[in-house]
Amino acid sequence: MTSNTPVLEVKNLYFRYQSGDYVLRGLNLVVDKGEHVLIIGDTGSGKTTLTRVLTNTALTIYGGRVEGLIKIMGKRLDELNSDEPRREIFLIGQNPYLFFVEPLVREDLYNYALRVHRNHEHAEKAVKKAIESTGIHKLVDRYFYELSGGEARRVQVAKSLISDPALLLFDEPLMWLDDKGVNDFLNLLRLMRNLGKSVIVFEHRFLPIMRSFDKVYLLSNGRLHDVTEHAWRLTKKPYSLRTDPNQQRSSDENREVILEANDIHHVYNGNNVLRGINLKIRRRDFILIYGLNGSGKTTLLKILAGYLKPSKGTVKKHCDTIYIPQNTILFFTEETIEKEVNEICKTRNLGDNCVREGLRILGELGFDVHQSPFNLSHGQMVKLAVTLAQLTRAKLILLDEPFSGLTYVDRVKLLGHLRELGITVVLTVSNLDAYQEEYWTKTYRLDNGLLVEFKPDKLFSLDRAAWLYEELKNGVSN
Numbered sequence: 433m434t435s436n437t438p439v440l441e442v443k444n445l446y447f448r449y450q451s452g453d454y455v456l457r458g459l460n461l462v463v464d465k466g467e468h469v470l471i472i473g474d475t476g477s478g479k480t481t482l483t484r485v486l487t488n489t490a491l492t493i494y495g496g497r498v499e500g501l502i503k504i505m506g507k508r509l510d511e512l513n514s515d516e517p518r519r520e521i522f523l524i525g526q527n528p529y530l531f532f533v534e535p536l537v538r539e540d541l542y543n544y545a546l547r548v549h550r551n552h553e554h555a556e557k558a559v560k561k562a563i564e565s566t567g568i569h570k571l572v573d574r575y576f577y578e579l580s581g582g583e584a585r586r587v588q589v590a591k592s593l594i595s596d597p598a599l600l601l602f603d604e605p606l607m608w609l610d611d612k613g614v615n616d617f618l619n620l621l622r623l624m625r626n627l628g629k630s631v632i633v634f635e636h637r638f639l640p641i642m643r644s645f646d647k648v649y650l651l652s653n654g655r656l657h658d659v660t661e662h663a664w665r666l667t668k669k670p671y672s673l674r675t676d677p678n679q680q681r682s683s684d685e686n687r688e689v690i691l692e693a694n695d696i697h698h699v700y701n702g703n704n705v706l707r708g709i710n711l712k713i714r715r716r717d718f719i720l721i722y723g724l725n726g727s728g729k730t731t732l733l734k735i736l737a738g739y740l741k742p743s744k745g746t747v748k749k750h751c752d753t754i755y756i757p758q759n760t761i762l763f764f765t766e767e768t769i770e771k772e773v774n775e776i777c778k779t780r781n782l783g784d785n786c787v788r789e790g791l792r793i794l795g796e797l798g799f800d801v802h803q804s805p806f807n808l809s810h811g812q813m814v815k816l817a818v819t820l821a822q823l824t825r826a827k828l829i830l831l832d833e834p835f836s837g838l839t840y841v842d843r844v845k846l847l848g849h850l851r852e853l854g855i856t857v858v859l860t861v862s863n864l865d866a867y868q869e870e871y872w873t874k875t876y877r878l879d880n881g882l883l884v885e886f887k888p889d890k891l892f893s894l895d896r897a898a899w900l901y902e903e904l905k906n907g908v909s910n
Contacts, residue, residue: 437506438462439599439630440486445500446654447478447485452800455481457654459500463599468621468631472638472904473651475811475842476798479634480526482651483603487523488512505598522597526604526810526837528584529576529759537579537587538572545594558594565623566590567616580725585609589620600624602633606641607810607836608758610724610862614640636811636839639897640865642667650908657908666900687714689750690828690856691736696745698731705731706742707881713828718851718871719858722888723878729860730758732878733830736858751827751856758832760813761806763820769794770801772820780824790823810837818846822853831859840866840897847871847894868894 440463447456455478463469473479484490488509491498502509504520525531534540541562545555563569568590571583579587585608592600605617621644624631635641642648648663649656689712696709705728713719713736723729734740736747737755756763766772770791777786794801797815805816814834821829829850835843843866850857851871867888869875877886 438503439465439467439505440632441501441503442486443501445485445498445502447481447490447496447498449494449496454654456485459651459655461649461656463630463632465598465630466625466628467647468625468645469633470638470642470645470648471632471634471651471656472636472648472839472901473634474839474905475636475809475815475837477651478654479651480603480809483523483525483601483634486601487521519595520597521599521601522592522595523601524585524588524592524603524605526607527759527761528588528608531588531591532576532584535575535577537568537574537576540576541572541587541591541594544591548595562590562593565593566620580608580730583725586613586616589617597629599630599632602631602635604635604637604810604837605633606635606637606863608725608833608862611864612724614863614865617641618644636837636842637835637863637865639667639840639900640863650904652905652908659904659907662907663900663904666903687716689713690715691750691753692748693736694746694748696732696735696742696747698728698735698740699743700731704881706735709745709881709883711736711876711883713856713858714873715827715856716854717856717858717873718847720872720875721858721860721878721883722864722875722886723860723862725862727862727878728881729862729878730832732883733832733858733860737830749828752824753828753830754821754824754826755830756814756817756821756832756834758836760810760817760834763817764805764813767804768802769799769805769816772805772816773801773823776820776823782823782825786823790820793819793822811839811842814838815842815846818849826855828856828858831857833860833862835861835866840894840901843894844898864888866894866897870895 442459442461445456445459446454448454471479484494485498490496532540534543541559542555545558549555549558563572566586566589568586571579571587576584585605606614609617618641642663647658648660650659691713693709693711696706698706721729733755735742737753739755764772766775773790774787777790791801805813808816814837838846874885875887876883
């Protein structure tokens with residue numbers, strides 16, 4: 433390979449799964465050595481599919497049809513043996529928990545390093561360097577299932593450094609990162625640039641990191657469109673708030689209390705995760721709880737849902753409650769979406785009308801009900817879980833980090849849809865890069881085990897972020 437040979441070259445790429453239309457339609461992309469590329473696009477636009485094609489799993493695992501030319505380090509992908517693509521390209525996928533082989537973090541990193549380097553001394557040095565580079569010293573002696581989503585992501589980033597690939601692919605790397613984690617990821621990008629690594633990041637939540645990339649592409653209709661200059665101009669463009677003030681939520685204290693948590697404490701491994709939390713949830717409340725990873729948000733929601741017993745305190749519920757976990761894949765139990773609908777309607781004794789209505793709604797949302805929910809992108813999983821929760825007729829939905837994997841526009845649509853349902857919502861987030869005050873009756877911060885009301889002051893609102901993304905899409909379509 434000469435010095436001018438791109439690390440990645442894709443020409444006229446078409447791809448479709450065994451059953452279905454083409455997802456990628458004549459896609460072209462060139463990534464030079466040391467270049468950092470950001471790819472954005474709607475949920476279901478094909479970003480995850482493109483990562484599968486580039487790592488050859490779209491063909492070997494999913495059995496899809498690939499047409500076009502793909503070259504990695506000057507070599508055709510279809511001429512490489514099965515191990516070479518994995519040596520040249522390292523993928524950090526949407527769900528970091530799926531990429532652990534060993535339960536203990538340190539063992540997982542070491543065994544992976546041993547497979548790569550085939551030498552104990554070299555493996556130990558590679559692991560040490562990866563840990564130091566990413567600052568995960570406090571995580572290596574824990575089990576991966578004890579990690580928060582953001583922590584698991586950071587471990588996988590460290591794992592990527594062990595094999596020293598030519599190209600790193602990050603599929604939604606900010607998905608479970610809090611505001612601090614975003615800064616850590618930006619530091620990692622700077623490290624990758626200093627090391628001369630080529631990087632492609634696929635991300636919905638692109639505003640906090642966009643300026644760190646050489647090029648920005650929008651994936652739409654199966655093709656990539658260069659929107660770099662347009663995106664940078666839009667971030668400086670004046671903007672007027674579009675949210676209808678009449679849509680602002682009322683915090684009327686006279687509404688019926690449907691859940692009351694009194695003096696909630698929770699101790700885990702000797703640590704006081706929650707300390708004396710009191711919370712009243714009233715009918716039609718829209719409550720946002722913000723906290724960094726590990727602050728106890730998931731623990732609190734599980735206690736409110738009745739899945740976890742507090743160490744001290746009581747929870748009184750006066751309505752049916754649905755809890756949708758941060759790792760949304762855990763919400764599903766059936767092999768197809770259609771069976772999910774049948775099962776949830778059967779469990780709630782809602783009859784055939786529930787099934788028909790559920791299938792109709794999902795069809796209108798563009799879901800193939802014969803598809804497995806486990807093959808969906810994370811953003812699509814969130815949409816499906818919320819729709820299924822709607823079918824249960826529960827009056828309170830507890831959503832743990834539902835914005836992960838959703839575009840800014842889809843976040844606005846999700847909140848709008850929940851408001852239209854007229855139900856009560858408690859929603860947790862670990863970042864405030866797209867906060868919108870008008871949506872919430874109350875906003876809390878969970879920190880050091882305490883829950884306190886607060887009002888954040890952020891540069892970008894969710895409404896503005898959605899507007900910016902829509903402007904990028906309109907610029908491509910025009």
